[in-house]
Amino acid sequence: MDAILYTAMNGARQTLDEQSVVTHNLSNASTTGFRAQLAAARAVPVQGPGPLDTRVAAVTTTGLFDTRAGAIQTTERDLDVALDQANWLAVQTPTGEAYTKRGDLQVDADGQLLVNGMPVLGDGGPILVPLGTQLSIGNDGTLSGIGLGGDANELVPLDRLKLVRVDQPQQLERSADGWFRSPNGGALERDETAQVVSGALEGSNVNTIEAMVAMIDTQRRYELNMSVIKTADETAQQANSLLSVKG
Incomplete structure (x- = not known):
């Protein structure tokens, strides 16, 4: 019994x-x-x-x-990016580098590029942009901007999103805070061949x-x-x- x-x-x-x-x-x-x-x-x-x-x-x-990848939805917003199925966006959290599939980027009052409240990483760490800059993101993740009062011919490269490649699910695990991290706590290498779709977002899967x-x-x-x-x-x-x- x-x-x-x-x-x-x-x-x-x-x-x-x-x-x-x-x-x-x-x-x-x-x-x-x-x-x-x-x-x-x-x-x-x-x-x-x-x-x-x-x-x-x-x-x-x-x-x-x-x-599995979620559906891609066109938004035509300059700071929205959809990632390739194998690519993830790197962010800086209080406990170290983490990764996400979210691509709805925002710029806060201090000029810091954020996603879901966390700083987005670029070539040299968290990305900062001059306030008032009109931003656009290229297919390779390059962040470019036009200064306040400038024209389209004055587009200047500012930084590049850190995108990593994850071919096997065991390369990442979901943490209690919802972010994804490497099981050993280390940072993954940038994927130099990564591509994004600007003006679009990947939905939930x-x-x-x-x-x-x-x-x-x-x-x-x-x-x-x-x-x-x-x-x-x-x-x-x-x-x-x-x-x-x-x-």
Whole structure:
């Protein structure tokens, strides 16, 4: 009986973890450049006092992500860029260099180029642009600008976006803050051949139909596990009652 309860409880907990991932994906179905989170279960030994040598627990790993590209949407905005499927944009976070598929760039009041609130990296670190500059981004990620009051013939190269190439999913993992990082914490090399599409953005790669089906599936599996727990508990109570009568 103990084994039945333990197995069902472990299954219910694992299902709730999966449901949390699906909910997170659905809430980001319209987020620019979002990569759907994947949940994978792995068995780990249970640690603690008592005879637990035969017990294992299912632990959910959520650093994995769907590598499929999202749909490209034309915006015609000068600071919007869509990246090639294998390329990622480098940003500077408080804990070091990280990467994103988002391409909706902004310039703050100090002239710093940002994406989702984090400084975008260029050739020499975070990119700074003169205030009032009219900016454009070339297909190779070169950031050029026309000074205040200038004309199109005075377009001056300012910096170049740091774009890295990720051919294998294991080269990156999703951190708790939503940014992607190298598993060893190091910085990836710039991809000199990287190309971007200016005036466009890559949408989320979440398939809402698949996510809704997964949500229904996890809910049913959770209910099934809870039903097993309830049945096992009722059976145990009936067994105790019979023992009490015989006693």
